[in-house]
Amino acid sequence: MSERSPIDNATIRDGKSRVNLDERFKWLCIGVATFSVLILVGLLTSILVQGLPNLSWTLLTGVPEPDAKEAGIRPAIFGTLWVCSICALVTLPIGIATAILLEEYRPKNAVGRFLYSVIQLNITNLAGVPSVVYGILGLTAFVNMFGFFQADRDGGHPEIGVTYYDQFFSEGERAILVRVDNANSPPTQLTPDTAAMDVDFRPVTVVLLKPTDALPAEEDREYAILDDAEPGRINKKAWYYFSLPFGRGVLTGALTLMLVVLPVIIISAQESLRAVPASLRAGALGLGATPWQVVWNVTLPSAIPGIMTGSILAMSRAIGETAPILIIAGIVYISRTPQNLMDSFTVMPLQIYNWISKPQEEFRGIAAAGIILLLGILLSFNAVAVLIRQKLQKPLS
Amino acid sequence: MSSAGSLDSTGETRIRDLGERVGRLMKADPRSLSIIRAREIGIYGLLILCGLFSLLVTAAILFVLVSETINFFRFDDVTLSNFLGSTKWDPLLGNPKSFGIWALICGTMLVTVIAMIIALPLGLITAVYLSEYAPKRVRSTLKPVLEILAGVPTVVYGFFALMTITPILQWMHKGFDIYNATSAGIAVGILCFPTVCSLAEDALQAVPRALREAAYGLGGTRFDVSVKVVVPAALSGIISAFLLAIARAVGETMIVALAAGSLPQATIDPRDQVQTMTGFMVQMAGGDVSNYETEYYSMYAVAFTLFIITLTLTMIGNLVRRQFREAYE
């Protein structure tokens, strides 16, 4: 009854070979997946093996030293802390605001929609720019500020929160300070009326000596200075010291990192906002809420867990960024924690890079220890993010 | 309290009072409405400024790179033909100095090619495994592993390349220098592999279930379904994943700075030392270079070239990805 079909002319082949191929491919996949796990294990093992022996209290509390046994990473830890907190402070508002603009305030006219698509495309492209390029931008825009505010002859660059002193050394080896107006003032000529201070800024009376005078007795030499003595210029910066251009300081580092991290935060905040169901917004709008009221009272609270998770993950990426900081800060020897926003600094990954680049073998060991610390910090960040995601995730509809 | 339906006098008074108070509240106060409206407009303005900020960043990047590159070409030592035509990059010590960008591009390409040889096949196969084969337990172990691999800072990979991969390579074959392109390439490949895997897996997951059912219904094995139906259907998504991974490899800095070397040479021998564009930028920034000479500006020219390459790759990758999404949604 069945009609002849061309199918009858073809030979059916055994499906076994295909099933075998499927099995072999499955094992290939498992092999590849295992290989990737093994790589991670290998990576961590090599770091732990080289780093654990060098993990010590000295490392945590000390400062970088030429001797590897004495070297510490404390300035870098504080540098990371400073830079990343300021970065977060600046980036989160701008990033979340941009995400709110793109998700909640969609325009209806053609011009607006074009502008939005340009902004959106721009952000996705910015996310792909290598971080070195942001370093270069930071170098020009923040360190040098396009060449404005260059120190000129008489003015110096604008700054607040700093006082300059001329420092003399008395015959008794004491330091004597005299206040000057600004960085470019001519050196102080000592006169009997000069208001002098000791290092604790207590006023002292200075005894001027002429070069031809005899040296006074030991006990009187403390505040005796030659009247043609040449001072050195020092400065004391308050915690709120601020200057333009920003120079190679903490603020520059934070702003440069902001450029790196901003696209990532915007994209992840957008996804969190998108996850809020439209029915919630519709409900609020139906009650007569203005767009901002909807965002502030309904959308944002629901999206906060997702935004927090995304921000924490973005900041953990910022903690590990080396290249932009390297470009703006250069290779510097930092032995103090930052004291003010303009202070020079280093961050943990940069310190690690410095140590790895040193020719001596011993520094590799403490570099590995530093890596363990860094990975530890990153792991805790990620753990916090995952915890937030689990604890605060409530059903939205 | 009075029961529902019957009110005593206190209940009635209470309702009346409440009614008056609520009635007054409910009447819209025209002044507060205009305050609200002004606040809305102000907030909207602020948001727009933030949105424009991102455009400002791109404009600033372009402005800085283009203007300083133009300054670079103003120097007598530097000519466009030398820049684009020469394969010798010798900005500091050369006599005469040569600024052939191809030396650095070659270095970048060599490292990138090696990285992609590792990352692309492994990433795709792992993505197929995760999407089509892996049982739930394996997925929930493997995905965190991949996330961790993706989150490791690049200095750590550089360290790994220098301390572990290079010795292994040297043990395998004597021809490897301490600094070589392969070691850096392998580490960059490991870095990019989770990115390829997760983007490719997203693409594979976006393929509707109905297509898989049709292929199973026709008697396909899982391999047939994955390789002959799902992967071709997800192809543009997979291509966009590849492009974005290549862009990432091209822009990678710390691994190559630590492991690939600082000798710019146009070579295809993976055992040689090379210098990538990013490596050169790091060398300039970290070194003792007197400001505002040719070397300083050459950093900007290299940055500009790097930016153009990664921007092209990223833009094409994103456009392809958006097109792919629209096809399946």
Place this chain on the structure above:
Amino acid sequence: MKPSANSTDEFVMSENQMDDIHDRVVLPAPSVKASGPETQSPTAIRLRNLNAWYGDFQALWGVTLDIPANRVTSFIGPSGCGKSTLLRWFNRMNDTIPSAKATGDVRLGDTDLLARATDVVDLRRRIGIVFQRPNPFPKSIFDNVAFGPRLHMRMNKSQLHDIVEWSLRKAAVWEEVKDRLHAPALGLSGGQQQRLCIARAIAVGPEVLLMDEPCSALDPASTLAIEDLIFELRKQYTIVIVTHNMQQAARCSDQTAFFFEGKLIEAGPTTGVFTKPAKKQTEDYVSGKFG
């Protein structure tokens, strides 16, 4: 085989002719199929005491049924009654759902369909399936139909071409696509895509064709075209069709099985099930009291 142009008030379906389109579309109540003597036909699929679960939820309870060869059998019943589940056990599509399991005896000829040892790949060559929403691959029309043959058969290029043309002709879509065989299949209309999926399924030469609500996503004109096609195809294949639409079951099928809450309530010749149902539940369902 075109339907004849006589219009009658009563819906009469004989073995070779179907009625006027107008009557079929406007029919208010399930119609009756006047049957000649039922020619006995051998059993294609035999089910004995099939129970099926999704995890802990039992979807099918002790189903015992004979599917006759070269006839159209329809499964009807309200949503969630298990008819699609049953259909998908025939070609082991439920293997893709990890929590699905089944016990019982289901045989296609000598092959035990439920046994683990059964070659599922070959089984699905012998039992083809068409789904509710047309799901052509994002490939060309030719490649869609050729997919199955390329998997299962060894043939040369001209043989493959013959198979593709024959399948498209049998599926009554050849005339519409013969000039654009290499155009994307997704460019076809919904009805054309579904007929393409039917062509794709018959291109491997199955014995049985399963159809899971094949017309529910289509417009009425495409639905009628496919019903005509089903009527034609039963000469060569055993067809099992799951449908929500009782009029469709009445129009197309020779046998009908009514399911409710996982149990087979009644099965028999379509005319009987619709005009003189044995169970009260069947009668309530077919007269529209529920479902």
